[in-house]
Amino acid sequence: MQIDWFPLWLSLRVAAISTLISLVFGLWLAWLLTQRDFRGRNVLDAGVTLPFVLPPTVLGYYLLVLLGRNSPIGQMYEWLFGQPLVFTWQAAVVAAIVHSAPLLVLSARAAFESVDHTYERAARTLGASEWRVFRSVTLPLAWRPILAATAVAFARSLGDFGVTIMIAGNIPGRTQTVAVAIYDAVEAGNGALARTLVVIVSAVALLILSVANRTAGVYPKSRQAAR
Numbered sequence: 001m002q003i004d005w006f007p008l009w010l011s012l013r014v015a016a017i018s019t020l021i022s023l024v025f026g027l028w029l030a031w032l033l034t035q036r037d038f039r040g041r042n043v044l045d046a047g048v049t050l051p052f053v054l055p056p057t058v059l060g061y062y063l064l065v066l067l068g069r070n071s072p073i074g075q076m077y078e079w080l081f082g083q084p085l086v087f088t089w090q091a092a093v094v095a096a097i098v099h100s101a102p103l104l105v106l107s108a109r110a111a112f113e114s115v116d117h118t119y120e121r122a123a124r125t126l127g128a129s130e131w132r133v134f135r136s137v138t139l140p141l142a143w144r145p146i147l148a149a150t151a152v153a154f155a156r157s158l159g160d161f162g163v164t165i166m167i168a169g170n171i172p173g174r175t176q177t178v179a180v181a182i183y184d185a186v187e188a189g190n191g192a193l194a195r196t197l198v199v200i201v202s203a204v205a206l207l208i209l210s211v212a213n214r215t216a217g218v219y220p221k222s223r224q225a226a227r
Helices: 006-035 041-053 056-067 072-081 089-114 117-125 130-158 162-167 178-187 191-216 218-226
Strands: none
Touching: 006 041, 006 089, 006 130, 006 178, 006 191, 041 089, 056 072, 056 089, 056 162, 089 130, 089 162, 117 130, 130 191, 162 178, 178 191
């Protein structure tokens, strides 16, 4: 059996890029929701949670409308890069961000809220700017759960199917991610290929989740509680 490894490498690249973007954007948004009170905050908070409850096809349709060739964003992207955004591997990155960023935002927000704010107030009293407080106090105290959430977000990006196939399509050698390749193999009756890809993805996801649990300190806390 000959295996085309392109879908796996593409999925790893898409997951890495989308996770990095989601981490930067997610930390900023989580800090904003935690530290600032502004008009529309509840709407923004609900919008962050929305991808968890909407079907992937609905999210994909929204992205098609928002990023398609007839939309202002799609036309600007095509003007800048000389090609449409939809049905490219870059569109798969966007799909993965939509799929994984909400998890990072919610996890980072919970981590920021669990920080002892006495240290932050002390830093502000000593004249530290908000950026320095975040970089030197808040983030070091919350890094473990954030790093664990980042690992889980990478795993979610790796396995996205519904949103990806809506806006990136299924073009072998160009936009076919591993989740789409598994679907293709099943549809074609190629059970051996489907099983191989499923085992590989499951192994990668298991490894990532094991690292996430170790980073978050799940097991040491459990052992201490048992004592």
